[in-house]
Amino acid sequence: MENRDTAVSAITRKSSVRSLFLTVAAIIVSLTIRINILAMRRDDDEDVVGHGGFRRTLERSVASSGLLTIKRPRSRGIPSSRLTATTGHGSGFNQSYTIAASSDANKGRLETLENALRDQRKRNQRARRSLELLLENESEDEEDMERPSSTRKMQRLIRDDDETESNDEEDHAGSNDEEETKIPSSSTNKHVHIPYKDGRPRGDSGDGVDQEEWECDAQNRPDFLPREDVTRRALHAVIIGAMKGGTQALMATILSHRRMLPAGREHGELHFFNTKGMMKNLQDFRWPPNKHDRVIRRQHLREAFTWILRERNFYPKYDITADVNSDKLGVHSAPIYLFSGRSVPARLLCVAPWSKVIAILRNPIDRAFSHYNFVNDQGTAFEKFIHKDIFLLKETGVLRDWESTDFESFSGSAEEFRAWETYLHRIGPRSLSGPVGRGLYAIQIEIWMDEMKKIDKTDDFLVLRSEELREDGVGVYHRVARFLELERLSAIRDVVESEHHVTDYVHGGMSEEMYRSLYELYRPYNKRLYKLLGEDEWGGVWDEWTYAKPVSEEEE
Numbered sequence: 192m193e194n195r196d197t198a199v200s201a202i203t204r205k206s207s208v209r210s211l212f213l214t215v216a217a218i219i220v221s222l223t224i225r226i227n228i229l230a231m232r233r234d235d236d237e238d239v240v241g242h243g244g245f246r247r248t249l250e251r252s253v254a255s256s257g258l259l260t261i262k263r264p265r266s267r268g269i270p271s272s273r274l275t276a277t278t279g280h281g282s283g284f285n286q287s288y289t290i291a292a293s294s295d296a297n298k299g300r301l302e303t304l305e306n307a308l309r310d311q312r313k314r315n316q317r318a319r320r321s322l323e324l325l326l327e328n329e330s331e332d333e334e335d336m337e338r339p340s341s342t343r344k345m346q347r348l349i350r351d352d353d354e355t356e357s358n359d360e361e362d363h364a365g366s367n368d369e370e371e372t373k374i375p376s377s378s379t380n381k382h383v384h385i386p387y388k389d390g391r392p393r394g395d396s397g398d399g400v401d402q403e404e405w406e407c408d409a410q411n412r413p414d415f416l417p418r419e420d421v422t423r424r425a426l427h428a429v430i431i432g433a434m435k436g437g438t439q440a441l442m443a444t445i446l447s448h449r450r451m452l453p454a455g456r457e458h459g460e461l462h463f464f465n466t467k468g469m470m471k472n473l474q475d476f477r478w479p480p481n482k483h484d485r486v487i488r489r490q491h492l493r494e495a496f497t498w499i500l501r502e503r504n505f506y507p508k509y510d511i512t513a514d515v516n517s518d519k520l521g522v523h524s525a526p527i528y529l530f531s532g533r534s535v536p537a538r539l540l541c542v543a544p545w546s547k548v549i550a551i552l553r554n555p556i557d558r559a560f561s562h563y564n565f566v567n568d569q570g571t572a573f574e575k576f577i578h579k580d581i582f583l584l585k586e587t588g589v590l591r592d593w594e595s596t597d598f599e600s601f602s603g604s605a606e607e608f609r610a611w612e613t614y615l616h617r618i619g620p621r622s623l624s625g626p627v628g629r630g631l632y633a634i635q636i637e638i639w640m641d642e643m644k645k646i647d648k649t650d651d652f653l654v655l656r657s658e659e660l661r662e663d664g665v666g667v668y669h670r671v672a673r674f675l676e677l678e679r680l681s682a683i684r685d686v687v688e689s690e691h692h693v694t695d696y697v698h699g700g701m702s703e704e705m706y707r708s709l710y711e712l713y714r715p716y717n718k719r720l721y722k723l724l725g726e727d728e729w730g731g732v733w734d735e736w737t738y739a740k741p742v743s744e745e746e747e
């Protein structure tokens with residue numbers, strides 16, 4: 192009996208030790224998770240490239256560890272399909288994902304998660320280093336426009352460290368602006384001397400090399416511009432937008448071909464032709480401060496290109512100048528190019544007239560809503576966001592009262608293009624706005640076509656539909672490969688037909704009234720676009736009334 196009692200009390204002791212041990216283990220696990228969550232939040236703030244990459248890593252590691260489950264938040268009015276999104280911009284984590292440990296937590300699996308988090312932290316550090324390098328070489332880079340606020344915030348932090356230098360740069364640029372002398376538009380492929388404030392030619396680095404500036408457009412191509420193989424290959428293809436049109440998915444589609452390399456960065460976004468101050472280190476090539484100017488400077492443009500193509504990569508395998516990549520062709524993307532007036536096509540076609548240009552357009556209403564969800568982290572209502580832009584479009588004379596102005600005769604007129612340039616100028620180079628204007632594709636495509644026509648390059652311009660890419664990725668892939676003159680490959684990597692850069696929709700939808708006014712606003716411009724691009728392929732593609740009620744929280 193006594194023995195039994197001893198045995199029972201031993202078992203009781205053992206089980207209470209076990210339960211104590213389990214409680215302690217549970218506390219440790221829960222603390223570790225909390226620490227990790229804090230680490231994640233901090234990392235998310237620093238998530239510089241591949242927006243949402245951090246969350247993706249987390250989700251992947253969670254899935255593989257089996258240790259944790261993620262319960263998605265009941266976010267306001269998000270259609271359920273959106274909840275499966277695996278990418279999106281940095282604000283994703285602010286949606287307070289709930290992370291819960293399952294009961295049979297095991298240490299090895301937790302390590303898997305921790306390793307994944309550590310890897311991600313390393314990637315963030317590398318991205319940060321790269322961004323610092325980039326900022327060392329940029330003063331006022333329009334790439335800012337394309338980044339979500341978390342990144343901009345970080346840039347600001349880094350810039351603050353470097354404030355004196357930046358200010359110098361700005362002052363310098365400002366003085367140039369003031370003293371700017373108009374370049375005679377008749378100048379054909381010959382240098383134009385532009386007086387500097389203190390009597391030096393603008394851009395003179397003091398060594399006497401940089402004495403000239405050139406007006407550059409598709410027809411006037413200065414002799415000194417690069418012709419050599421590497422530049423030709425590097426600038427083989429350019430995706431010009433539209434922002435939120437599926438440019439990254441298109442980039443991934445193009446990169447499925449083994450001959451294609453992203454220029455400059457992993458996902459190929461390289462804002463070269465809309466940027467000034469990018470070549471600060473080299474002091475030999477810089478777009479002038481005036482965004483609408485076409486002046487380019489001489490001096491080692493080839494080196495500038497080589498530098499940009501090699502040094503801006505984190506990964507040597509993307510270095511198009513390397514021997515192993517000698518048969519590769521480069522593609523870069525800058526969704527802002529389409530929305531930049533004449534200066535970008537003029538510069539691109541002057542510097543690299545051989546480039547093949549691709550635009551990808553999406554139903555402008557869907558584009559605007561995606562744009563809003565992408566940039567809106569301030570809680571501004573969609574209606575307000577849209578009306579602000581409509582107001583500016585009206586104020587600058589782009590949009591008019593079509594009762595009193597004849598749409599047909601105004602379309603494509605010099606007056607319309609002047610109004611458009613004024614609008615772009617008012618939007619400014621550092622803004623993520625223009626949600627309505629960016630969808631007035633007819634104006635923007637006409638500008639590009641016009642510039643391409645000047646040098647008989649209309650065959651090198653391809654305009655795709657985002658919806659088509661989504662529905663038939665393989666078909667689009669083959670079409671693009673033909674356009675880029677790539678050999679037909681039977682094996683396509685599985686990246687085709689997958690999703691890229693999906694936005695976290697924090698807003699469920701728009702009112703029917705808002706949809707109707709956008710529908711009416713875009714209708715004549717869409718029609719104009721169909722005509723421009725060919726009724727056979729484009730006629731009526733976005734005419735369907737696709738309004739869907741916002742999904743309310745109750746309905747979810």
Ligand SMILES: Nc1ncnc2c1ncn2[C@@H]1O[C@H](COP(=O)(O)OS(=O)(=O)O)[C@@H](OP(=O)(O)O)[C@H]1O
Pocket residue numbers: 433434435436437438439440526561562657658660661662664688689690691692693694695
């Ligand atoms: N395969 C495929 N085909 C067509 N569209 C796709 C595809 N994959 C992703 N997406 C959607 O593209 C939207 C992002 O566009 P971008 O990559 O151009 O965005 S950005 O301008 O670079 O910020 C973004 O739209 P929203 O999610 O509605 O915002 C992506 O979901």
